[in-house]
Amino acid sequence: MADNKRRRYLINGLAGMFACAILAACAVTSPMTAYATENAGAVADVEVSAEEKREALDDAIIENPGDTINGHKLVAENDKLQLYLYEPTLSVIVRDKNSGAIMESTVGESDGTLNTTWESFIHSGLGFEILNGLNEERSDLTAGGAEISVNCTDNGFSADINLTKYQIRMTLNVALTDDGFTAEIPNSSIMEEQANAATPVTIGSIYIYPFLGYTYSAERTGYMFVPDGNGSLIYLEDNDGRFSSPQTLSVWGSNAGVDETYVLSLFWDEYQTINEGEPVMAPVFGMVHTDSQMAVLSIIESGAEDSRIIAYPNGAITNYNWITPRFTMRRIYTQLLSKEATASVKLQESRHSQCDLKMRYIFLGGDEADYAGMAVKYREYLLNDQGLTAKDDGFRIKLDFLGTDRENGIVGKKAVTMTTTDNIRDIYDDLAASGVTDITTVYKGWQKGGIWSVPITSYKADSKIGGTHDLTKLIGEAEGKGIKFYLYQDALRANPDTVNTTFNIIKKLNESVYEEDTYKEIYEYFNYQTPDKAVERLNSALASYKKEGVKQLALTGVTNHLFSYNYNNKLYNRSDTLGVLEPAIAGAAQDMDLLMEQPISEYWSLTSGIMGMPVNTSNYVFTDKEVPFMSIALKGILPMYADYTNFEANRSEYFLELVETGIYPSFYLTWEDPVDLLYTNSSDLYTSKYSVYKSEIVEYYEKLREVNDAVAGATIVDHERTADDLAVVTYSNGVKVYVNHSENAVEYDGMTIEAMSYKVGEVG
Amino acid sequence: MKKWKMLLPAVLSVLSLAITPLQAYAEVPYKTYTIDGYGYVTETQTAYTPKGSFNKIGDNSLVKPTDIKITEDGYIYIADAGAKVVWVSTLTGEYVDTIGEGELVEPYGIFVTEEKQLYVADRSGKVVVFNPAGEVIATYTKPNHPLYGKGDFKPVKIVVNAGGDMYIVCEGNSNGLVQLTPTEGGTFLGYFGTNNANVTVLRMIQEAVFTDEQLARMVSNLPSTPVNVAIDKQGLIYTITPGLKNLSLKKLNIAGTNLIEPDAFDGREAAVTVGNHDNVYVASSDGYIYEYNAEGDMLFVFGGRDDGRFRIGLSSRVEAIAVDANDNIYIVDSDSRQVQYFQATEFTNLLHSALNLYENGRYIESMSPLLQVLETNSLFDYANEAISRSYLQVEDYANALKYARVSKAFEVYSDAFWEVRNTWLRENLITAAGVVLAVCIVIWLLKKLQQKKGIFNPLLNATEGFRKGNFWQRQKYMTYYMKHPVDGAYGLRYENKSSWITAGILLILTTLIFVINKYYCGFLLRTIREGRYTIPQDIMTIVGVFVVLTACNYLMCTINDGEGSFKRLFCGFAFSLTPYILFEPLCIILSNVITYNEVFLIDFGQIFIYSWCVILLFMTIKEVNNYTVAETFKIIFLTAFTVLIVALLAFIIYVLFKQIIDFVSAVAGEVVYRYGR
Structure with missing residues (x-):
């Protein structure tokens, strides 16, 4: 085993000179691929032979381990798994008893290319970044001179750690569970004795089992x-x-x-x-x-x-x-001491994050x-x-409307009204005639002052869209038709042009006021309200909705933003923010049907659906393959609505993605031509006219309804993508959905799926 | 050593497939913009999606890719100045051939002819030509010609026309492209596409007053050197030169005359290529990719700097750009040592089909795809302009007018408006004449009635107090002042013919008319963007300028034996604005019904009004202060000087206050911080 860890490198001498100074990676053998790694920062280019691969796999499957594996001792065991521990580095190895496969949490024997800091890091079960005054240094159990005392428990161990070099203590609790293990560092166990020293030495960040499964x-x-x-x-x-x-x-x-x-x-x-x-x-x-x-x-x-x-x-x-x-x-x-940033000091945060750290x-x-x-x-x-319960996940098409926005008039602001309540009635009637009835609507820009008049503190509709009374009437009518009609509310942002933002808005850690630039002309930026104020205003709005019988709210802002902030010279971190927002949103969810925009997983049990569910990834250079992980996890238990189809330039490909992921389509609609929005903050809404989209809405509705009805109530149990670019999605009711993303027809399971199309298989 | 080499082929064959795979579908990391009629960008549909990238040709990593060319039959040629070769691959990065091994030193630019001859611009000082088999068939070095000059010969980019003439971009050679013909081992034909030196006013003053030593120390003012070049099927040469603004992209005919002026430019242009639809692509070194039509109107701009985001589609340092037969764009990035490729979206394909039809003059056929484009983006400026022209062609003037207005296509608007107005006149001339006649008759009748029966007498009696009163008389004095400024000024001085209120009303009227003119004059004459209002600033400007000028003038007059008081000057200046107040509204009304054909009427009117006002102002200063003409001119110059001083003073006070506020807040911040610790 030790032998195959000694690597050979394809790196030429010149390249070695460039290799990143921190890494000291310089084992030179062959100039075969002459210019392999000229740019610095990377390590040697490693070629792995088939033989080495085979050996590595052999090492990863251990048939009869006994009590120790690679120096690790068995500390806990259940039907499926065994947990081994190596005390000096708190390294663990998990072995699947069924197959004998293991996963290690630290590197056994390194390839010798790394400098001492990293060399030590890869062998440690915990990693740290220590703040030493204003310097940040990478450290770990060995480098930190850790004194470790391990107490074995029924299903694992508890280790008291004292990093003597920094005088920092903490406890790591590891417990084997039915199908894995948990590792926890309770917040109360973290002691930083030099936190208040002249040069404070504290923990900047902690890595828990960074190399698990490396x-x-x-x-x-x-x-x-x-x-x-x-x-x-x-x-x-x-x-x-x-x-x-x-x-x-x-x-x-x-x-x-x-x-x-x-x-x-x-x-x-x-x-x-x-x-x-x-x-x-x-x-x-x-x-x-x-x-x-x-x-x-x-x-x-x-x-x-x-x-x-x-x-x-x-x-x-x-x-x-x-x-x-x-x-x-x-x-x-960096704390700024003057507005022009001419004077500033660097500081450590005065308080460390106050939550327990727990990995499962x-x-x-x-x-x-x-x-x-x-x-x-x-x-x-x-x-x-996590207390998530399955929600009604019947197929619905999401049709959002923009009510009204503002542009500059010759005196003051002028309303630009795109979709009134009457327009929405007409659209519903028109669509019902074409058989489109299962609709979710989010009405944006309904409030007095238009879409960017935030925060909303009470239920007052803009007179240009028909007024409060008519909006309430429309909501009632929609309910009668089985349409879910949500009012859109951003409960986080405050518009300095429509509301007083002298107080109750957050400052960044450096004490400058946080401004979210819009890069638009009418309202140039928004502030964020402090969590307390946001909650206060949200509650006031909620009380107002309740009085008028409005029960459905599409919530954004607070659902997908957490921040550290500075207010009245006190620092608050993201845990503090979460601690204020979560109870408030939970409270709101008791009385209201909430639909949230890209909610963080903490709120999933509180929402009746997810708006803006990503159909794909952000296209990072690292990505080798995109998989619908979130869709597989949530399909059938929480309805997911995609980003607006309007702005998709490749509609046919997008449609196939919707079929594959089970995410429901969304359209952003206006009755008037959006050309009128040119001089508003909504000028990026360049295509939305209902009459243009009607036929597409009907088509999406009919086709996607058919697919989703076949899998109604079912969850996804398997997903694979074949070499031919065919995605096969298997549902719990036995239905398989085949989506062919390639330019050629594909044969699969005895059927032909045409190029760029899909098929719903029979219950098999 | 030997042992693992034997194992390598198997491993490497797997690795060569490890080129970044096609992305199925992903969130595009950049926004796409198009340009509006005012030259501002607006967001639009994604025009090209990043499809993937490759950093290897077969098993060979790219070291310093510098140029890329794609042949019509689907082969990619990549110059690699680090590997000192030219790689040939298929469109997906599979290895085909290596050219120039051992021959090339610093291959920076390449060109592939239709016969698959490869021209390589080698920065070490030569141009090497390879035949399709990869053998050297010619080498050209520094031209030995007196006109070439003494400079180095460092070829970095090259294009070759159908006749075999080479156009070479040479590093550091500010004379333009080097034009070589293959006869006699490379004959220097001259320089082509030379840019002009950038001469600013400051520079001219410096050159006039500086000594030779000082001039020698200044940065030399040589014309900028083009950095990249492309050639289209007609043999037109495209060059790009960063920093030349709307001349940074040039389309040069055989005589070296520039045919376009793009309406958008970057400032850091690095690469240019010609597309399949008479379109041109320019890439900036920051990774912004511009697409222009044949006239230099920008269709799209997208992409951007990576800045540590690690997203596909963003770049670090673009060196070259190429387009294949399917409109896929390839970008060579020397910093991240890779080639990224982008695929045209369905929307872009639609636009390109419209572009093809429209540019070939098939206006009517182009309307259907253009309308489709507009359905998906009603703000797409190019489509709006194109369809307005198409409507003009098919004589649907109302629609032409509508789309021309959105796209700010002023010429089209003018033509369409002329037609619409003509139609209106044709249809309504009789009615209009009838109405005018009827109004005349009514007025005539009323006059008769007043003469005979005095039907308006009660009204006249009731308003007599007002009409004879001081206020109305003073207000009416403006028309007298306008016609008789000398007597008028006398009236101001000795007959108390004005008041603060009178002058104030005139000033308010002037401001009002100025604002109305600014925002409601005819579309063709409007100088501001629609939808933007800056009323408070407008009012401040007019009132501020008037008050400051009057005050400065008064200050100067008092120390130069002027006899006017501040009030008299103020009122006199206000009266001098009368021609503007009375006649400008006519111009505003007229401007709403004219086309470019009659625009001289407005111009003439403006000259008339402004000249009259200036004369009145001059006479006011002269008469109110009892100056001679020479004294008046002197006072005017002194006033201008005073205004300058006042502006300077205001600026200094502003800066000082800002400093003090900043200082106080910094001290306060520091106190709070120390106290907090």
């Missing part, structure tokens, strides 16, 4: 699952030095209170042309070894609000493939060890452990 270069086959968009995979294959950085995803979206790490470059110094990536809605990731048929689904059960998921494909820093959670405890931030690992074996199996397990986890 592989070396292309030695093994499989993939990492990353929760980008609907789901993406990174193959465990040789990347030839393509990547010099890992893929980093902020769980539950980015943090408005903290500056972005990349420089914002504007087109013509004016326009923000980049579509930000899809937010990570659920704190879940995974590693699958397809050769040994073992997979681990990792769920951040606690502490997700301040965590990131980082996937390191080989070539990024190391030659290993690994995926890890990183929990941010404290940041170093679920292991899968056999046929289940793939992304579909993981998604199914995740669904079970949501239903059994």
Whole structure:
């Protein structure tokens, strides 16, 4: 075993000189591919032979282990799994008793290319970034001089850790569960003795079992699952030095209170042309070894609000493939002392994140060890452990309307009204005549002052769309027709042009007021309300709705934003924000039917559906394959509505994606021609006229209704994509949906699926 | 060593498939924009989706890719200055051939002729020509010609026309493209497409006053060098030169004359290529990709800098761009050492089909795809303009007018409006004449009645107090002042013919008319973007300018023996605006019914009004202060100088206040911070 870890490198001498200084990666043997790694930052290009692959697989399956594996001792066991521990580094090995396959949590013997910091890091069960004054340094149990005392428990162990070098203590509790194990660092156990010293030494971030399920270069086959968009995979294959950085995803979206790490470059110094990536809605990731048929689904059960998921494909820093959670405890931030940023000081956050850090690992074996199996397990986890109950998931087409917006008039603002209540009535009647009846509607821009007049504090409709009375009447009529009619409310943003924003808006950690630029002309930016104020105003609106009998609300803003902020010279972190918002949203959900926009997984049990469900991924360079992980997990238990079809330039491909993922279509409609919106903040709505979209709505409705009726009430049990670009989705009622994404007809299961089309198989 | 080499082929054959696979369908990382009639960009449908990328040709990693060309039969040629070869591959990155191994030193630019001859611009100082078999058939080095000059010969990009003449971009050669003909081992024909030196006013002043030593120390003012070049089927040459604004993309005919002026430019242009629909693509080194039609109207811009986002479709440093027969765009990125390719969307294909028809003059056929484009994006400017022209062709003037207005196609609007107005006149001339006649008769009748029976007497009696009163008389004085400024000024000085209220009303009227003119004059003459209102600023401007000018003038007059008081000057200046108040409304009304054919009427009217006002202002200063003509001119110059001083003073005070506020807030911030610790 030791032998095959000594790697040979294809790296020429010149390239070695460039190799990143931190990494000291310089084993030179052959100039075969002469210019393989000229750009620095990456490590040596590793070639893995078939023999080495075979050996690696042999090492990963252990038939008769006895009490120790690679120095790890057996500490807990159940019907399915065995847990082994190596005390000095708290490294664990999990063995699937059925197949003998193992997954290691630390690197056994390294390839010798790394510097001491990294060399030590890859051998440790926990990793840290320590804030030493204003410096950030990578550390781990060994480098931190950890004194560890392990107490074995019934189903695992508890380890008290003292990082003597930094005088930091904590406890790690590991417990074997039926299908995996949990690892937890209780918040109360974290002690930072030098937190108040002149040069404070504290924990910046913690990695829990960063290398769990790691592989070396292309030695093994499989993939990492990353929760980008609907789901993406990174193959465990040789990347030839393509990547010099890992893929980093902020769980539950980015943090408005903290500056972005990349420089914002504007087109013509004016326009923000980049579509930000899809937010990570659920704190879940995974590693699958397809050769040994073992997979681990990792769920951040606690502490997700301040965590990131980082996937390191080989070539990024190391030659290993690994995926890890990183929990941010404290940041170093810049506090501005003057408005013009002429004076500033750097500081550590005064308080560390206040949540317990808990990981849950679920292991899968056999046929289940793939992304579909993981998604199914995740669904079970949501239903059994997270209190999610199956919601009405009958097929509906989502037709959203824009009521009214504002443009500049010769004096003050002028209403630009796109869709009135009467228009909506006409549209409903027109569609009913074509058989389109199962509709969900979100009415945007209904409120007094138009769509960007936020926050909404009471139920007052704009007179231009018909007024409050008529809107209430329309809601009643819609209910009678079986249409779900939601009023759209952004409960987070405050428009400085329509409401007083002197107080009760958040400042970033650096004390500058947070401004969300719109890059539009009428309202140039929005502020975010403090969570307390947002909740207060939301509650006031809710009381007002209740009085008028409005029971359905499409909620956004608070559903998908968590932030650290500074208010009255006090720092609040994302846990604090979540602590205020969650009870309020839970309270709202008791009286109202809430439909949420891209809600974080914490709110999934409170919503009756998800708006803006990503059909695909954010197109990162790391992505090797897109998989409908979230769809598999949620189809049949929570209705998902896609982004608007209007803005899709490749309609036929998009339609197939909707068939495959079971996500319901959405259209953003206006009665008037959106050309009138040219001078409003909605100027990016360039296509939405109902008369243009009517035929498409009817077509989508008929076709997708047929597919979804065949699988009504069922969940997805399996999903695969063949080499011919044919997706086969198997539902729990036995129905299979075949979607051919290729340009050629494909034969499968004895039937022909035409190019760029789909078929719903019989119950088999 | 030997052992693993034997194992390699198996592994590598797997690896060569590890080129980034086709993305099924993904969120596009960038927004796509098109341009509106004012030159501002608006968002539109995704025009091209990123489809994938490759960083290897077969087993060979790209080291420093610098140029790319795609042949019609689907082969990609990539110049690799790091690997010192030219790679040939299929459209998906599968290896076909390596050309120039051992021969090329720094291949920066390539061109492939229809006969598959490969021209390589080698920065080390030569142009090498390979036949389809990859053998060298010619090498051209620095032209030995007196006109070439002393500069280096560092070819970096090259195109070749049907006759075999080469147009070479040479690094650091500001004379333009080097034109070589293959006869006699490479004859220098001259420089082509030379840019003009950028001469600013400041530069001209500097050159006039600086000493030779100072001039020598300044950055030399040589014309910018084109950085990339492309050629189309007709042999027209396209060059790009960053920083030349709307001349950064040039389309040059055989004589070297530029045929287009693009309506959008980047500033960091790096690559250019010609598409399949008479369209042109330009890529900036930041990764923004522009598509223009044959006239240089921008259709799309998309893409952008990666900035550490790691998203497919964003770039770090673009070197070259190419388009294949299916409109897929290929971008060479030397920083990330890869080629990214983009696929045209259904929307773009629709637009291209309309483009083909329209550019070939098949207006009527182009209408159907254009209307489809407009259905999916009613703000797409190019389509709006094209369809307005098409409607003009089919004589549907009302529609032409509608679309021309949206796209701000002023010429089309003018033509369509002329026709619409003609029709209206034809249909309504009789009625209109009848109405005018009827009104005249009624007025005549009323006059008769007043003469005979005095039917308006009660009204006249009732308003007599007002009409004879001071207020109305003073207000009426404006018409007298306008015609007799000398007597008028006398009236101001000695007969108390005005008041603050009178002048104030005149000023308000002027402001009102100014604002109405700005926002409600005819579409063809409007100087502002529709939908943008800056009323407070407009009012501030008019009132501010008037008050400051009057005040400065008064200050100067008092120290130059002027006899006017501030009130008299103020009232006199207000009266001087009378021609504007009385006649500008006529111009505004007229501007709404004219086309470009009659625009001279408005121009003439404006000159008439403004000249009259200026004369009145001059006479006011002269007469109110009792100056001679020479003294008046002197005062006017002094006033201008005073205004300058006042502006400077205001600016200094503003800056000082800002500094103080910043200082105080910084101190406060620091106190709060120290206290908080």
